Amino acid sequence: MLVGVPGSGKSTVVGVLAELLGVGLRDTDRDIEVVAGKPIPDIFVDDGEPAFRALERAAVATAIAEHDGVLALGGGAVIDEGTRVLLRDHPTVWLQVSAAGGAKRVGLDVPRPVLLGNVRGRLATLVAERSPLYAEVATITVETDGRTPAEVAEVIVESLGLRDAS
DSSP, rough: EEETTSSSHHHHHHHHHHHHHHOOEHHHHHHHHHHHTTTTHHHHHHOOOOHHHHHHHHHHHHHHHHHEEEEEOTTTGSHHHHHHHHHHTSEEEEEEEHHHHHHHHSSSSSSGGOOOOOOHHHHHHHHHHHHHHHHHHHHEEOOTEEEHHHHHHHHHHHHHOOOOOO
């Protein structure tokens, strides 16, 4: 499982890592949009963040139960204590990024509800607020600043001992 703030590389690294390991990939943000029948920003506006977090917790639980490959979670999934409990028994990788590095990746005009306004400032706040929660669930932490998605995936494989022995 990959966790981290927006711009940490979860959505990109999940594909590279899945290909490297020869397994499937899944992104809980996509699962939530399918279940809700609308994009995440619309869920925040129409239903509110608590409703979104409940959908997110359910999506994580379902994905853990059904999926054998690599899983990318939304950046705020760790906010919910129930979601953190779900992650405890599973290898979880915190993709750590600086606010500046994350802002470069997401750009300054993005439709992400948690980044409205000053993207870099919001990312700095999210990094500060969520870092203890990511640390709580992380099996390993991988710094993504200055690394390509392929390099991040290689560090994950090596750190978790996932390299095929053949």
